[in-house]
Amino acid sequence: MDWVKFVGSAVVGLVAMMTSVEINTDPWVVIAVISTLVGYCAKTYLAFQENMASYQNLVTQSMYDKQLDSGRGTLLHLCDDVIQQEVKEVILSYFILMEQGRPITREELDRRCEELLRDDFGEDCNFEIDDAIQKLEKLGIVTRDSSGRYSGVHLERANEIIGPTTEELVMKVKHSNTQTARKA
Template sequence: MKNTNTPAFRFIPFRVADIIEMCLKENTLPGDQKDFRPFFTLLTHVFHYEFKNTMDSLKDAYSAMDPDTDTRIAFPSGKDSTGKFVTLLKNTLEKANYEAITEEELNQAMTKASLFDLRLHVDFDEFSEVLLFCRGQSLQQQAISRWFGLSSKTVEFINYDRVVVYIRLKASPATERADKAPARAGASMLKLFQNVPKADLEMLFPNTQLRMRVRDKLLIGVPALVSGGIVLTTKVGATLLLMASMLGFWFGLRQQPVELNVANLTILFGGFGALGAYIWKQFSNFKNRKLRFMQQLTQNLYFKNLDNNAGVIYRLLNDAEEEECKEAILAYYFLLTSKVPLDRQQLDYKIEQWLAEKWQCRIDFEIDDALEKLVRLGLVEQRINEYLALPLEQAIQQLDKRWDDYFDHTPAASR
């Protein structure tokens, strides 16, 4: 169950096509409304073309780091592109309106109890760099069963709709052990997850280990001690007495030797067999309980994982392109439909209020970023601290000219 009493974030939870329809539904556009769709078709094409350069740069920087690549490197540069890739990744995440998860928030998550009834441990010494980003944060409630399902309690927790994890392993052979993630030393991993409780961030790491909680140890240890006492007194007691007699004779503490007849051998091997069977049973109980925990963790990750490595880059670029388009569309629309020029604060308030009242969506609109894009594209006029949108017809001409210039390779001197 979601709780809407959460802080406002920058992410706009609607598609670009929906934003356009939401604006058209207002019926407040000046002039002919049919010009609105061609304008935004051109605008989205411009953003798509500009993001192509970002995509190429990210692909080039990540190519040498990608653990899933199936292509050869024809011209190795010999340079480490990690720094360039991380910078480009952060810029893309910023445009996609992701928020960085700070080290303090991560440490808090590591100390909180897991919602999945597991105790997890992550060895951060195996990583040279760890970055986490989230988008779409909400406060939720969930019923947790206790005492083998006999009772339950409702817990409140912070849930992330999307989490991006970037991890670079240390260049050490220790990270290539068979019980670790199948990644070479120094490799970089990029993963995207959905619906991740803040308290369970540790399950997203490749070297997550299950640890037995005190309750789990008691559930295994107490029955083991009780049954162990029964086994010792009923099945192994006679064997222990026989062994004590034999050792006493060997060390000179007993004068009478112990005869190893059929009866005594039966007692001896029967006791050892019972003891071995008991130890194996307790070991199997421990392993089976750990396997159940591992299965629970694997099932959760199976449904939460959205993409990996290079696939994450394409998703993030698409998200960034969508967010840039949505911000520009909303800012231009409200400037166009305003009867007077607006300053940043007035425009920001109108957009946020409209989304909250008409569409029940609380966001912290990126007004500075939206206006910077419109000014750069020449779609608004800036008058000191106020902004005025170009009429639709002029805006279409401006975007049309910009689009043509992308493919005009005529030297400037001959134009």
């Protein structure tokens, strides 16, 4: 893009100069116009070179950081990504069950999850519903009726079943420590 800007500026400047300069024009005017054009071209070229150097520095720094974080760091990052993906599957499945408001089959739940991902995020995928249902059942926030249809428990009840998160427990301890410090 910078090269297009550079070449375009030079061409437009030369064309403008040629069409506006008459044969009787003062030579100092011609020199001023040409020097302005050369100065602008030099500025554009140097800005391009600076952008290129900055980009190369960014790539080099990124590669260096990734090289330092090999082995254990890479494995931990991968594990974290897998855990996040598992949690997202469970949340999406529970959301669909809550949104339906009625028991639905495993196939319908799978289809609805895939539709949501396609319609809202533009991603076509084969949603692994069995794993998500298994986790929801293990948590106790989804039930299956005698005909094999699933429904989610009410949100407040699900929150009671799951219990407080680690973050909520930490905030509770901080709050109680603050209260204790104020009383003292």
